[in-house]
Amino acid sequence: MYKNKTIKTVVNKLDNIDTQFRFFEMEVIAGEPNLVVEHVASWHESDCRFTFDFSRVYWNSRLHTEHDRIVQSLQPGEVLADVFAGVGPFAIPAAKKGCSVLANDLNPASYEYLCQNIKDNDVCRQRLVHYQHPLDLCRRFQNKAFDKPFPAYTGPKLSKTAQRKLGKQAKRGNVAEEPSPRKESSPRKAIDHFVMNLPDTAIQFLDAFRGAISTRAMQEAYAKMPMIHCHCFTRELEPDHAEKDIRQVCSSVLTLDVAADWLQRVEEKLGSPLEDEVTIRKVRSVAPGKEMYFIRCDSDNSLATTALNTVRTAVSPPESELKRWRRIFDANSKVVHGERFVNAIAPAGDLSKISKAQFAILFKVADTSKRGFVSWEDFTVFETLLKRPDADYWMAFQFFDVDNSGYIDFDEFKNVMSENIGTDAIPFDFDCDWVKLYLGKKNGTHVLGCKFSPHNEFTQLMKGLQGERLRQAFKYLDADQDGFIRAEEFKRIILEIAGHKLSDAVIDRLPTLCTLSPGQRISYSEVVAFHNVIREMDMVERIIREATAKSKDGRIDQSDFIDYASSSSRYSLFTPMEASIIFHFAGRGNGAQRLALIDFAQLLDPRWVAPHDAVKEKKAPAASALSAAAHSAYSFVQGGFAGAFGATIVYPIDLARGFILDTRSTVVGQVLYKNSIDCARKILLNEGFLGFYRGLGPQLISYNSLTTNGISKKGVAPEKAIKLTVNDLIRTRAMDPETGRIEIGWELIAGGSAGGCQVVQGEAAKAEGAVPRGAIHIIRQLGLLGLYRGASACLLRDIPFSAIYFPAYGHLKSDIFKEGYNGKQLSFLETLGAAGIAQCILTLTDVTLCSGMPAAYLTTPADREEGFRALFKGGPARVLRSSPQFAFTLLAYEQLKKLLPYPWDEKPRRMETALTSRPDEISKIRARNALKILLDVHGDFGRRAAASGDKLSLMTPKLYSRKE
Numbered sequence: 001m002y003k004n005k006t007i008k009t010v011v012n013k014l015d016n017i018d019t020q021f022r023f024f025e026m027e028v029i030a031g032e033p034n035l036v037v038e039h040v041a042s043w044h045e046s047d048c049r050f051t052f053d054f055s056r057v058y059w060n061s062r063l064h065t066e067h068d069r070i071v072q073s074l075q076p077g078e079v080l081a082d083v084f085a086g087v088g089p090f091a092i093p094a095a096k097k098g099c100s101v102l103a104n105d106l107n108p109a110s111y112e113y114l115c116q117n118i119k120d121n122d123v124c125r126q127r128l129v130h131y132q133h134p135l136d137l138c139r140r141f142q143n144k145a146f147d148k149p150f151p152a153y154t155g156p157k158l159s160k161t162a163q164r165k166l167g168k169q170a171k172r173g174n175v176a177e178e179p180s181p182r183k184e185s186s187p188r189k190a191i192d193h194f195v196m197n198l199p200d201t202a203i204q205f206l207d208a209f210r211g212a213i214s215t216r217a218m219q220e221a222y223a224k225m226p227m228i229h230c231h232c233f234t235r236e237l238e239p240d241h242a243e244k245d246i247r248q249v250c251s252s253v254l255t256l257d258v259a260a261d262w263l264q265r266v267e268e269k270l271g272s273p274l275e276d277e278v279t280i281r282k283v284r285s286v287a288p289g290k291e292m293y294f295i296r297c298d299s300d301n302s303l304a305t306t307a308l309n310t311v312r313t314a315v316s317p318p319e320s321e322l323k324r325w326r327r328i329f330d331a332n333s334k335v336v337h338g339e340r341f342v343n344a345i346a347p348a349g350d351l352s353k354i355s356k357a358q359f360a361i362l363f364k365v366a367d368t369s370k371r372g373f374v375s376w377e378d379f380t381v382f383e384t385l386l387k388r389p390d391a392d393y394w395m396a397f398q399f400f401d402v403d404n405s406g407y408i409d410f411d412e413f414k415n416v417m418s419e420n421i422g423t424d425a426i427p428f429d430f431d432c433d434w435v436k437l438y439l440g441k442k443n444g445t446h447v448l449g450c451k452f453s454p455h456n457e458f459t460q461l462m463k464g465l466q467g468e469r470l471r472q473a474f475k476y477l478d479a480d481q482d483g484f485i486r487a488e489e490f491k492r493i494i495l496e497i498a499g500h501k502l503s504d505a506v507i508d509r510l511p512t513l514c515t516l517s518p519g520q521r522i523s524y525s526e527v528v529a530f531h532n533v534i535r536e537m538d539m540v541e542r543i544i545r546e547a548t549a550k551s552k553d554g555r556i557d558q559s560d561f562i563d564y565a566s567s568s569s570r571y572s573l574f575t576p577m578e579a580s581i582i583f584h585f586a587g588r589g590n591g592a593q594r595l596a597l598i599d600f601a602q603l604l605d606p607r608w609v610a611p612h613d614a615v616k617e618k619k620a621p622a623a624s625a626l627s628a629a630a631h632s633a634y635s636f637v638q639g640g641f642a643g644a645f646g647a648t649i650v651y652p653i654d655l656a657r658g659f660i661l662d663t664r665s666t667v668v669g670q671v672l673y674k675n676s677i678d679c680a681r682k683i684l685l686n687e688g689f690l691g692f693y694r695g696l697g698p699q700l701i702s703y704n705s706l707t708t709n710g711i712s713k714k715g716v717a718p719e720k721a722i723k724l725t726v727n728d729l730i731r732t733r734a735m736d737p738e739t740g741r742i743e744i745g746w747e748l749i750a751g752g753s754a755g756g757c758q759v760v761q762g763e764a765a766k767a768e769g770a771v772p773r774g775a776i777h778i779i780r781q782l783g784l785l786g787l788y789r790g791a792s793a794c795l796l797r798d799i800p801f802s803a804i805y806f807p808a809y810g811h812l813k814s815d816i817f818k819e820g821y822n823g824k825q826l827s828f829l830e831t832l833g834a835a836g837i838a839q840c841i842l843t844l845t846d847v848t849l850c851s852g853m854p855a856a857y858l859t860t861p862a863d864r865e866e867g868f869r870a871l872f873k874g875g876p877a878r879v880l881r882s883s884p885q886f887a888f889t890l891l892a893y894e895q896l897k898k899l900l901p902y903p904w905d906e907k908p909r910r911m912e913t914a915l916t917s918r919p920d921e922i923s924k925i926r927a928r929n930a931l932k933i934l935l936d937v938h939g940d941f942g943r944r945a946a947a948s949g950d951k952l953s954l955m956t957p958k959l960y961s962r963k964e
C-alpha cells in the first residue's frame with residue numbers, strides 16, 4: 001500500500017472457495033474496510049469496467065487470459081449464452097464486441113453487479129439480457145432465444161479503443177483470423193456459444209442440453225449446433241489421464257442409464273469418433289493436485305447433437321412399439337395434438353378410474369415448446385422422462401412450474417393446487433405451518449428448486465402433502481373436535497384423496513369401516529391407517545402375493561400377513577390396525593377368516609367388479625355333467641394331438657432301435673447296422689429323410705406292429721390323450737377354485753389314475769390289434785378280466801410312475817420356475833425344462849425301481865458281478881428317448897390349451913394389477929404411474945381444469961385453440 005497508492009485495501013483469504021456462489025471468506029488486514037472493487041477499463045478484461053463486492057461475488061483476475069481467449073473466438077453478431085456469468089467478464093466484453101448475449105447467475109449479488117456493469121459499459125439491454133436462474137437454463141436459453149429472437153445483426157458497435165485494440169492484435173498476429181462479422185438479415189433465434197464457467201460442477205449441468213433442440217422448427221433454426229465451452233477441474237496431473245478422467249465424467253453425466261460405454265455408443269450412433277469434436281485443454285493449475293481444464297464441443301456433432309442422439313438411443317422401446325408410435329406421428333403430419341396423444345399413451349383399461357382429461361396433464365409436460373402439439377423429438381424426450389425412476393415427481397414438478405422458471409414458489413403452488421382441487425373440495429389452508437415450513441414464512445421468498453435437481457425439495461413437499469391434506473380434512477370435518485368423524489365424512493375424504501385407487505366395491509363399503517370400533521364412528525387413527533394401506537398398496541400386494549404363495553393352503557389370515565410383512569422388511573411395515581383394515585375390506589365382513597389371493601382383488605385392483613351372480617350360481621347337475629363331458633372330450637382331442645406330436649419327435653430314434661434289434665434277431669451272424677448312427681446314416685442314404693418316418697401313422701393311432709420285436713407298437717395318440725385328460729379332469733375337480741391349490745393326495749390320485757387308465761386302454765387296444773380274433777374273442781373266452789391278463793405288471797409300473805410324474809411336473813413349474821408368481825407365465829423353454837426334468841427323474845426311477853428289472857437282472861451271474869451298476873442298465877437309453885417324448889407331449893398339450901382353450905370354459909378368476917401388467921403395455925403403465933403424485937394430492941387432479949376449458953384444455957387452452 002505504501003508503494004502502490006492505488007491499493008486501498010489488503011485482505012487475507014480465510015477459507016477455500018467451496019460455496020455455491022464461489023466467493024470466500026476474507027478479513028481486511030490493512031486499509032479501508034471496503035470490499036467493493038472498481039476495476040477500471042484497461043487491456044485487462046478487454047477494456048471493460050467492472051464493479052463488484054469482492055466479499056459477495058466471484059472474481060478472479062487470473063482468469064482474464066481465459067476470458068479474453070474465449071471472447072476472441074467469438075464473432076460479432078453471434079449469440080452467446082453465459083450460463084454462470086458472475087459479474088460479466090465473458091458476457092460484457094462479448095456484448096461490447098457485437099455479440100448478443102444471454103447472461104445468468106444465481107447469486108443475487110452477482111446479478112446486481114452484472115446489471116450495474118451492463119449499465120457502466122453501455123451494453124444496451126437489447127444486446128445483453130440477464131437472468132437469475134438455477135439449473136435447466138441451457139434449455140431455457142434456447143427456448144427464449146427461439147421464442148424471442150435477437151433482432152437481425154446490423155454491424156459491430158465497437159468503442160474506438162476496442163477497434164484500435166483489435167487492429168493491433170490482428171497486426172501482431174494474436175488473432176487467428178480477423179473476426180468477420182456475421183451478416184444476417186433475419187432475427188437470430190439460435191445460440192452459437194454456451195459458456196459454462198463453473199468448473200466445480202458445470203459438467204453436471206451438461207445433461208440440460210439433452211433433448212433441448214426438440215422441435216422441427218428449432219432444428220431448422222439450429223442449422224449449426226452451438227459450441228459448448230465448459231470448464232472443469234480434475235485431480236489428474238498428467239494431461240492424458242486428465243483427459244480420460246474428464247471424458248469419463250462427461251459420459252457418465254450424459255448417459256441416462258448407467259452405461260459406461262456411452263462414448264462408444266454415441267460414436268457408433270454418429271458413425272464417427274468423437275475425438276475431433278471434443279477438445280479438452282488445460283487452463284491452469286489452480287492448486288496443488290487441482291487442474292482447471294476446458295472442454296469445447298464443436299460443430300455439427302457437438303454435445304447438443306450427441307445428447308439428443310443419446311436420448312433417442314436411450315428411449316429404445318421395443319421395436320414394435322416404436323414402429324407403432326412412428327406410424328401415429330407419420331399419420332399426423334409428424335406432430336400429434338392433444339387428444340390423439342392422450343389416446344395413444346393412456347392404457348385403455350384405466351380410463352374408468354383416471355380420465356382422459358387427467359392424462360392430458362402429461363400432454364402439457366410433453367409439449368415442451370408450448371405450441372399445442374408434440375413432435376417426434378418431444379415424444380422421445382417425454383418417453384425418456386417417463387423412464388426416470390422419479391418420473392411421477394418430475395411430471396408433477398413440470399405441472400406446478402407454470403412459468404417454466406425451474407422453481408416453484410408459494411403463489412405457483414397455491415394457484416395450481418386451488419385451480420385443480422376446486423372450490424367444492426374440502427378446503428386446504430395454505431396459511432398453515434406445514435406449508436410455511438416448506439415454502440417459507442416471508443412472503444414466499446423461499447422457492448423450491450436447487451441447482452442439481454430442481455425438483456428435489458419439491459418431491460418432499462409432494463410426498464408429505466397428502467398426509468397434510470388428510471390431517472386438515474379430518475380437522476375440518478370433525479366440527480365438534482371430539483376426535484371422530486362420521487362414516488360418510490370418512491368416505492368423502494377418501495374419495496377426494498384416493499378415490500381413483502379403489503374399486504367401486506370398496507368405495508361402497510367405505511362407511512363400514514366404522515364397524516371396526518365401537519360407537520359407529522371413525523377415529524383419526526383409522527383414517528390414517530386406511531390411508532397408509534392405500535399409499536402402500538403395492539407393498540400390501542407384494543406381501544399378500546408372496547405370503548399366499550408360501551402358505552400351504554394358499555390362504556392367509558391377519559397374523560400371517562403381519563408375520564410375513566415384518567419378516568420381509570427390516571422394520572414392521574404395517575400395524576395390526578392396518579392389517580385388520582386390509583382383511584376387513586378383502587373379507588366379506590369377517591376380518592378373521594383366512595383369505596386367498598383372489599379375495600384381495602377387490603382391494604388391490606381398482607377396476608375390480610364383482611363376478612356376475614349368474615356365474616356364481618351353481619349349474620344344474622345335468623348341465624354341468626354334460627359340459628364336463630364335452631370339456632373332457634375336447635381335452636382328449638388335444639391330448640391326442642399332443643401325444644402324436646411327442647411321438648413324432650422321437651419316432652426316428654424308435655425306428656433306428658427297432659431296425660437294429662430286428663436285424664440282430666433275424667440275420668444270424670450278420671450285423672447290418674453297427675450302431676444307431678450307422679443305422680440312421682443308412683436309412684437316410686437308402687430312403688431319404690422321409691424314411692425316418694416310415695410307418696409313423698399306424699403307430700400313432702393303432703397297435704398294428706411295425707416291427708417284430710415288440711417295440712413301439714402302441715397307439716400313442718389315444719394313450720397319451722387318455723393319460724392327459726384323466727389327470728386334468730381329476731385335478732380340475734380337486735382344485736380349490738380360489739387358490740388354485742390341490743392337495744398332494746389328490747395330485748397323486750390324479751396322476752395315478754391317469755397312469756392306470758393309460759394301461760387299461762393300452763391293454764384293451766393291444767388285445768384288439770394284436771390278437772387275430774380281437775378283443776371280443778378274448779372277452780368271450782376269458783371274460784372281461786381276460787383283457788387285462790399280464791396288465792398287473794404294467795399297472796405296477798405306470799400307476800406310480802404317473803402318480804409321481806404329474807405332481808413333480810406341476811411342482812417344478814410352480815416351485816422352481818415360479819409359474820403364476822406375480823402373474824408370471826412360463827416361457828416355452830421353461831415349460832420344456834420342467835417337463836424334461838420331471839421325465840428324467842422319473843425314467844431313472846422307473847428303470848431302477850418300478851419295472852422290476854433289478855431283481856431280474858441281479859439274478860444272473862453276470863449282473864451279480866456287475867453289481868449296483870446293473871440296476872441302471874438301459875436307463876440312459878430310456879431317458880434319451882422317453883424324456884423328450886413325454887416332455888414334448890406335455891408341452892404341446894399345454895400350448896394347445898393356451899392357444900385353443902375350451903370355448904365354454906369358465907375363465908379362472910385371476911388378479912391382474914399393475915404388478916402383473918404385460919410388458920408390451922409398459923410405456924402406458926409408465927404414463928399412468930407418472931400421474932401418481934399429482935393424483936395422490938387429489939383424485940380429480942386435472943379434471944377440473946379440463947372442465948373449465950375445452951376438450952384437453954389443461955395444456956394451455958390458448959395455444960391449443962390457436963393450433964385448432
Ligand SMILES: C[S@@+](CC[C@H](N)C(=O)[O-])C[C@H]1O[C@@H](n2cnc3c(N)ncnc32)[C@H](O)[C@@H]1O
Nearest residue numbers: 020021058084085086105106107134197198451
Ligand atoms: C466460477 S464463477 C464464474 C463467474 C464468471 N463467469 C467468471 O468467469 O468470473 C461461477 C458462477 O456461477 C454462479 N452459480 C453457481 N451455481 C449456479 C447455478 N446453479 N445457476 C446459475 N449460476 C450459478 C456463481 O454465483 C458464480 O458467479
